[in-house]
Structures are given as C-alpha cells and as structure tokens.
Amino acid sequence: MLTAADNELLTCTGAQTPMGQYFRRFWQPVALSRELAENDGAPLRVNIMGENLVAFRNSDGVVGLTDSRCPHRGANLYFGRNENCAIRCVFHGWKFDLQGKPIELPNVPPGSAYHQTIRLKAYPTREYGDVVWAYMGPDPWDRVLPEVPELEFGALPASHRYVTKKLQECNWAQSIEGALDTSHFSFLHMPATGVPSNANPDAPADEKRLRWIRDDPLPKFSILEHEVGFVVGGARKAEGDTRYWRSAQFALPAHSTTPSTLPGETHFGYTWVPIDDVNCWIYTYAWNPDRPLTEEEILKFKGGHGVIAEVDDKFIPIRNRSNEYLIDRQQQKHISFTGVRGVAEQDAMIQDSQGGIADRTQEHLSPSDAAVVRFRRAVLSGAKALAAGNEPQAPLKHEAYRLRSGSWFAAEGVSFEQVMRERFGDPVGRVTANTAGVAAT
16 A cells, blocks of 8 residues: 555646656657647647646647647637747737747737747647657756657557557556556456356457466566566466466556567557546557558557547547446346456446545555556656656666567466567567567668
8 A cells, every 4th residue: 555645646747746747757648640630720728737738730740739828818729820830829919939939929019028038838749659749847948858758659650550549537547557457357358257258259369368367367476677667477377387478568657568469469558648637648559560550450449449448539438437338237247247348448447436546545455466566666766756856767768668568478487587588589578679570670
C-alpha cells in the first residue's frame, strides 16, 4: 500500500504538483496527427494535466499549441481564426504566432509596451508516429530540448502501424498499473468458467496460450531495469517442464507494451496522458516491424479489437462508465468471465471501478503486483528527485525507448535475462540491428 501523501503525489499532475512537473520534463502526446489534418484548419481543444489548450496546424503545416485563453480578456481561442501562420482571437483581433508572440494587437496603441511584453502561453510540438507531441517543461523556447522518445512504432513506415486513442475515466496511474499487472489475464479476459479457452472467436491469443494463462494464475515474476524504465516477465507452466514467458515493457513516465506477441505477430503498446486527475487519454498503437499491416487488420482495429477499444468519432469508447460497459449478465454466466465485450473495455471497467483515484492506502498487495510496486517506485522517486533539484535523465535517452516485449518458451530454470536474449537478442528487449527488421534499414 501507499501512504495518503504518496498516493496524492503519484496521481496528481497539475502544473504546481511534483508529478506534474516531472511529466512536463517528457514529451507528451497531445493529439493524433489526423485530428489536425488541414493546414489553416479548425483549432482542436486539448486538455492535458489540468491545462486547457488549443492546437492548430498553421499555413506551413506546423502544429501550434497555445493557451486557450486570449490574454486580452480571456476569450477562448478555440473559436479563433487559424490564418497566415498564426491564431487570431475573433473578439478584438489579437493575433499570435507559434511561440505565443503577438503579431497584431489592433486595439493597442503602437507605442504601448504590450507589443513587447504580452505573451500567449505556447508549447513546442513535434510529430512522430502519426502523433503530435508537446514539450511543456520550463522555458521551452529558450533551451535545447530533448528529442521525442523513439518508440519503435514511430520509427517504422506508416504502412506498418495503426495509431489511435481512447478516453479513460479514471486516474492515469491506476490505468497503467492495470496494464503492467499481467497476471489478471488469467481471469479478466477469459471465457466463463467451464467454457473452453478457445470458445471466443475474437480471442486475443491461440488456444494453448489461453489455456496456459488460465491454468496458472500465479506466474513467477522477474524484473530487469534499463535506461528508461524496466521490463517485467511472468513465467507460467506450459507443457512438461516448459515455461511460457510473457514480458511487458514500462518506459518513463507512462509508456507500456503488451506481453503476448510471438515472433512475426503484431506488437501493441500504449502511452497514458493525464487530462486531469480523474481522466486520461490512452494512445494505443499496433505495429509490425516485419511487414505492412493488411487492410483486414486495419479494419479490425478501427472497429475495436483486443487492446484497441471500439470508439466513436470523439474517441470515447462505445462501452463506457455511463452505460455500464454494456455488461451482459447472461454472457457473464455462459460465455465470458466479465460479460463485457473487448479486452480494452474489460480493462477499463475494472480500472474505472476503483474510483476516479484509487485509494492505495486500503489495498493488500500480493507477489503478482511486483511490476505495480516497481512502477510506483520509479515515478515517485523521479518526481521526488526533481523536487529536490535533480533533473530526470530518461528524457535525454530518446533512442532507449525502442523496446519490444512479447512471449517466449523456455525450460524450467532458464533466467528471464536469457529468455529476453533468446527472444529479442538483447537482455532487456532493446531493438538492435539484429532485431529491428524494417526499423534498422
């Protein structure tokens, strides 16, 4: 469990909080590139870590990200004009460039100091992997910024990936803890009791893998640290003395990957971005380093599949808190363990059910929570160190974010490090020249 003080420190990401300051030292996703498809198109509302912003793609195709409030009298720039490489307030015509510098202040006398002193808060952006990223740390226009984290999906040709996002109606930390807790697969994502493991035609893994996960709800966990986080592996009993390993990556401050991928299969990953303390966006991506995704696969993802939720045109899941995830109690009796359709939706149901912010002072952890404990230790120590004046080093190691995870088989007694070497050619799953495939060319 955590103390109440540490629970607050972990979960709150407003601009004045230690965790909020820590998150702002890392590039954060703020939109999908396709949400800002048109130069001089409509601005987009962006709510992130308690800040209300607007994003717009300017005349040159560069994305701007600014405060939503005009510094004149607070009119919302979402209703502004995106024109001539700037955003203009429609109230009195004040106009600002990408850095928030005033270009035109029509109702301000020419000699006024306002022309030099007025600034609209603005953040630098980059695009990587069909995602718009923003840097919200201190003095972003006056210093050399770190590079965007080179997550592998973004380093591949666009044809090899699918990227989307979904709203999650709970705090960012309990959602990522749910992803890192891979032991829950033995129950949450299984068929109903007594139903064969392969009864669901949309099952996210083949029958053998599902059976091994179902039959061994107490995997033995190992954790290996790396430059930007850690990789966790859970070993379950398979056939004879063989162990079925599933590994998942965590990278600071809020990136993770899924554990089931075997060689040749498509990888999946996530990035969590707090909207406020009780809501977050989960950017979800599928990528295959060996080949382009097929039209059939992309259509499946667009309709919701596995860890990719079925969402509406605002990226709100069709099955959500407001409609109780469309739980079907008859299905829960006879078909699936939860009665809720979709791996992503099953995860959301449970994570949301813990409350807007989970009360970690009341929990009772078990050995299967090893990755959860390590995650908390990593981000809490990072936030506390920054508050003491020590800047995090992970943002400077952008290449170290090229990481993979997945499944493998090994004999009893083989170490997790050796499993990772056999599976990925690297002890912690870094993408190297031997494993990169398309990404290395």
